[in-house]
Amino acid sequence: MAAVFLVTLYEYSPLFYIAVVFTCFIVTTGLVLGWFGWDVPVILRNSEETQFNTRVFKKQMRQVKNPFGLEITNPSSASITTGITLRTDCLEDSLLTCYWGCSVQRLYEALQKHFYCFRISTPRALDDALYSEYLYQEQYFIKKDSKEEIYCQLPRENKIEDFGMVPRSRYPLVALLTLADEDDREIYDIISMVSVIHIPDKTYKLSCRILYQYLLLAQGQFHDLKQLFMSANNNSTPSSNSSPEGKNTDQSLMEKAGLSESEVEPLEENSKDCVVCQNGTVNWVLLPCRHTCLCDGCVKYFQQCPMCRQFVQESFALCSQKEQDKDKLKSL
Numbered sequence: 001m002a003a004v005f006l007v008t009l010y011e012y013s014p015l016f017y018i019a020v021v022f023t024c025f026i027v028t029t030g031l032v033l034g035w036f037g038w039d040v041p042v043i044l045r046n047s048e049e050t051q052f053n054t055r056v057f058k059k060q061m062r063q064v065k066n067p068f069g070l071e072i073t074n075p076s077s078a079s080i081t082t083g084i085t086l087r088t089d090c091l092e093d094s095l096l097t098c099y100w101g102c103s104v105q106r107l108y109e110a111l112q113k114h115f116y117c118f119r120i121s122t123p124r125a126l127d128d129a130l131y132s133e134y135l136y137q138e139q140y141f142i143k144k145d146s147k148e149e150i151y152c153q154l155p156r157e158n159k160i161e162d163f164g165m166v167p168r169s170r171y172p173l174v175a176l177l178t179l180a181d182e183d184d185r186e187i188y189d190i191i192s193m194v195s196v197i198h199i200p201d202k203t204y205k206l207s208c209r210i211l212y213q214y215l216l217l218a219q220g221q222f223h224d225l226k227q228l229f230m231s232a233n234n235n236s237t238p239s240s241n242s243s244p245e246g247k248n249t250d251q252s253l254m255e256k257a258g259l260s261e262s263e264v265e266p267l268e269e270n271s272k273d274c275v276v277c278q279n280g281t282v283n284w285v286l287l288p289c290r291h292t293c294l295c296d297g298c299v300k301y302f303q304q305c306p307m308c309r310q311f312v313q314e315s316f317a318l319c320s321q322k323e324q325d326k327d328k329l330k331s332l
Contacts, residue, residue, distance in 0.1 A: 057313070057314050057315075058314070058315055058316065058317075059287075059314050059315065059316040060316075064189050064190060065091070065188060065189075065190075066190050066193070066215065067090055067091040067092050067094070067179065067184070067188050067190060068088075068090055068091075068094065068177040068190070068192075068193040069088060069089030069090060070086060070087070070088055070089075070096075070175060070177060070193065070195050070210075070213075071086070071087050071089075071210075072084065072085070072086060072087075072197070072208055072209070072210065073085040073086065073087045073149055075207060075208035075209060076207065076208070078199055078200070078208040079199060079200050079201065079208075080154060080160065080161060080162065080163075080172060080199055080200070080201040080202075081161060081201075082153070083151060083152055083153030083154070084151075084152050084153075084173065084197070084199055084208065085149050085150070085151050085152075086149070086150045086152060086175065087147065087148070087149050087150075088142045088146070088147070088148060088150065088177070089145070089147045090142050090144060090145070090146075090177065091144065091145065092144050092179055092180070092181065092184045092188075093141070093142065093143060093144050093179070093180040093181055093184075094141075094142040094177050094178060094179055094180050095123060095139060095140070095141060095142065095176075095177070095178050095179075095180050096139065096140045096141075096142050096150060096175060096176070096177055097123040097126070097137065097138075097139045097140075097175070097176040097178070098137065098138050098139070098140075098152045098173060098174070098175050098176075099126075099130070099134040099136075099137055099173070099174040099175075099176070100134060100135050100136040100137070100138075100154045100172070100173055101134050101135030101136065101154075101160065101163065101170045101171075101172070102130065102133070102134040102170060102171045102173075102174040103130065103133035103134065103169065103170055104168065104169055104170060104171055105169070106129070106130045106131060106133045107130065107171065107174060107194075107196070109129070110126055110129035110130055111194070111214060111216075111222055113129045114129070114216055114220065114222055115220050115221065115222060116220075119191065119216075119218065119220065120176075120191075120192055120194075120216055121178060121179070121185055121191040121192055121216075121218070122178055123139060123176060123178060126176055126192075126194075134170075134174075135154070135158060135160065135170075136154055136155060136158060138152060141180065142177075142180075152173070161201060161202050162201035162202045162203040162204070163201060163203070163204075164203060165203060165204075166204060168204075171196050171197070171198075171211075172197065172198060172199040172201070173196075173197040173198075173199055174194065174195070174196055174197070175194070175195040175197060176192060176193070176194055176195075177192060177193045177195075178191070178192045179191060179192075185218065188218075189217050189218055189219070190215050190216065190217055190218075191216055191217065191218045192216045193213060193214065193215055193216065193225075194212075194213070194214040194216065195210055195212070195213045195214075196210070196211045196212040196213075197209070197210055197211065198210075198211050212224060212225075213225040226290065227290070228285055228290050228291075228292045229289070229290055229291045229292060229293075229307070230282070230292045273295070274293070274294055274295035274297075274298050275293040275294070275306055275307065276293075276294060276295075276298045276302075276306055277295065277297065277298055279295070280295025280296060280297050280298065281295055282294065282295060283295055283296055283299075283317050283318050283319060284296070284299040284315050284316070284317055284318070285315060285316050285317075285318060286302075286305045286312045286315050287312065287313055287314040287315060287316075288310070288313060288314075289305050289307070289308050289310045289312075291305050291307040291308060292318070293305075293306060293307050294306070296317070299315060
């Protein structure tokens with residue numbers, strides 16, 4: 001039908017025919033290039049262009065003080081038979097409760113119960129939520145700011161040397177940190193922290209590490225604590241995770257997330273500035289890749305991460321501009 005119309009139009013007036021075709025060409029070109037302020041039709045865009053044109057949302061972050069700190073001391077020497085040494089760093093008097101051979105299914109059911117039913121703010125609450133489906137429990141009192149080392153070991157009379165082949169129905173060790181004083185639970189939003197720890201045994205010899213950490217809030221939410229891939233060293237990187245003396249911040253973050261150095265991209269040891277301009281201080285975290293590599297000036301120009309080229313869906317600042325100005329005044 002269109003061909004018949006064009007032929008008829010050409011026979012009527014060749015000049016008018018050329019003018020109509022040229023006008024259609026200009027309008028189509030304008031639509032594709034966005035001259036008229038309209039969005040490009042989806043059919044004319046590929047998947048990468050669709051992602052690239054997606055707006056990057058900036059998350060509004062809320063600062064929350066975490067009263068708990070837990071890390072593994074000498075993970076290379078830890079095993080099911082020899083035990084494990086944990087180092088705590090808590091802002092208030094706390095209780096460390098270790099559950100050996102904890103049921104995987106019961107643990108995640110307990111987290112859901114914290115969200116829907118009752119708050120896991122004490123070891124007794126978690127014990128009830130687990131229905132006592134663990135092999136052994138031990139508990140330690142942690143003094144405020146003590147940074148003491150706790151040696152935990154499964155009793156030899158249990159005669160357990162491994163937890164079977166993967167996938168397993170039990171975690172080797174689940175560590176629960178809760179506030180010892182009931183009054184302190186009214187001060188902090190975070191009332192407990194659950195750490196899932198892998199310990200090597202005869203069957204599965206993956207190195208000792210923290211697999212997951214969950215922060216349980218008084219309002220019923222729980223959050224999975226994940227690592228950031230920092231491009232700055234520990235002298236200039238603001239971080240919410242407390243790192244031990246003499247250890248690099250990046251190493252501590254990887255250990256808390258259960259990652260070894262070979263599982264992530266190598267980080268620049270001496271870099272402390274934005275990877276793009278090499279001048280501004282690194283401040284922005286890009287999601288979902290979690291690379292922390294851009295300053296306040298450069299972040300607005302990137303919709304793809306400059307480290308891994310993944311499209312950025314959201315981003316948030318580690319500290320506000322006011323906090324940066326205060327730090328500068330202190331340094332002066």
